[in-house]
Each structure stands twice: as C-alpha cells, then as structure tokens.
Amino acid sequence: MAALGVALLRGGLVARLRGAGAWVPRLSGLVLLLAGGYVAWYGWYEVRLAHGRHDAFGDPVVVAAARIQHALVAGLTAIGPAVIAATLLTLLLLVRRGPLLTPPVEQGPLVNTSSEAEPDRG
Numbered sequence: 001m002a003a004l005g006v007a008l009l010r011g012g013l014v015a016r017l018r019g020a021g022a023w024v025p026r027l028s029g030l031v032l033l034l035a036g037g038y039v040a041w042y043g044w045y046e047v048r049l050a051h052g053r054h055d056a057f058g059d060p061v062v063v064a065a066a067r068i069q070h071a072l073v074a075g076l077t078a079i080g081p082a083v084i085a086a087t088l089l090t091l092l093l094l095v096r097r098g099p100l101l102t103p104p105v106e107q108g109p110l111v112n113t114s115s116e117a118e119p120d121r122g
Helices: 002-021 024-050 054-058 060-079 081-097
Strands: none
Touching: 024 054, 024 060, 054 060, 060 081
C-alpha cells in the first residue's frame, strides 16, 4: 500500500513539474529583465551621486532594494547556516537522483564518433 502511494505521488509530482517547466523560461526572462532594469537604474543613481545631486539619496527604487536586502539578510541570519546547508544538500541530492525530476531516456544505439570510424580518403 505504501509503495502504491509513493508511486502515485511521484507520478503526480513529475506531471506537475512538467507543467511548471513551461513557465520556467518566461519566469527566468522576467527575472533577467527586472535585474537588468535595476542595474541600469542603479547606474543612473551612481551617476547622479557622482555629479553631487543630493536628491538621489532618497531614491525610492534604491531604498526599496536596500530594505529587501536587509530583510533577506536578517531572515537568512535567523535561519542559520546549518539549516541553509541542509536545505541545499537536500536539493542537490534530489536533483542528482534524476528520475524524480526527469523520466529516464531510452538509450539508443551507440555511435562511434572517433576518427577511426571515418573511411580512408587518401
């Protein structure tokens, strides 16, 4: 009974991960776009500071990013390095297992790619 439950849970997990896989390129593109926008904004912030414009000190985007950074640091500090290391190790083991995340691929015929397989043209 337990084996059946594990098999059903695993199949459902794989199906959900496949469905989520369609969104990964879009989500990563959005993250890249946001990060690039912030880098450009921060560059403009630095230019304003270099020109002595003191109005840049209260820049709302830079202030919000600093608050987010401080909250992340406080959260990670509260969790502690042992929990973070255990979580990363667990994720690494799940990814390295393979079949949990991706179905096994049938192995096709082996193809010889060495130079010995090429006919002699001399």
